[in-house]
Amino acid sequence: MFARRALPARPAFASWRSVLSVVWLAFALGGCTSVAEWIQGPLPAANAVDGALVGPGGMTLYTFDRDTAGSGTSACTAQCATSWPPLLAASDARARGDWSLIPRPGGSRQWAYKGQPLYYWTKDAKPGDRTGDGFNNAWRLARP
Numbered sequence: 001m002f003a004r005r006a007l008p009a010r011p012a013f014a015s016w017r018s019v020l021s022v023v024w025l026a027f028a029l030g031g032c033t034s035v036a037e038w039i040q041g042p043l044p045a046a047n048a049v050d051g052a053l054v055g056p057g058g059m060t061l062y063t064f065d066r067d068t069a070g071s072g073t074s075a076c077t078a079q080c081a082t083s084w085p086p087l088l089a090a091s092d093a094r095a096r097g098d099w100s101l102i103p104r105p106g107g108s109r110q111w112a113y114k115g116q117p118l119y120y121w122t123k124d125a126k127p128g129d130r131t132g133d134g135f136n137n138a139w140r141l142a143r144p
Helices: 016-029 035-040 079-083
Strands: 047-049 052-054 062-064 097-104 109-113 139-141
Touching: none
Parallel strands: none
Antiparallel strands: 047 052, 062 139, 097 109
16 A cells, blocks of 8 residues: 655764753763863863962862972972871873962872972861961062
């Protein structure tokens, strides 16, 4: 009677909506928050709060006057780094904009903002503490 005609195979991504759904799922599963992060790697977990940069958990970040901006090295190593831990970068982090990465002894990498390596101060007890500002006339709040 009537001959049935086979329908053509539907492509795997039939619409932009399904493409975007797959991209969103990839970000969600990969922990990325933006296309830029997915392409370039994660940004440091630092934010500006009350005129200073803070790391994860809201702890204040500092710069060290003995670091030469843009030198790509840190002058705070060994015992200094025990009191002033560096803001370390994830292994897949990549520099961009004002953020750069510098090598640390032992193979880790440290975030730098506008060429200045960033550190925590172990005597800051809670988020919002800024007790390291001006310490030994060499440590300063990291400012955006």
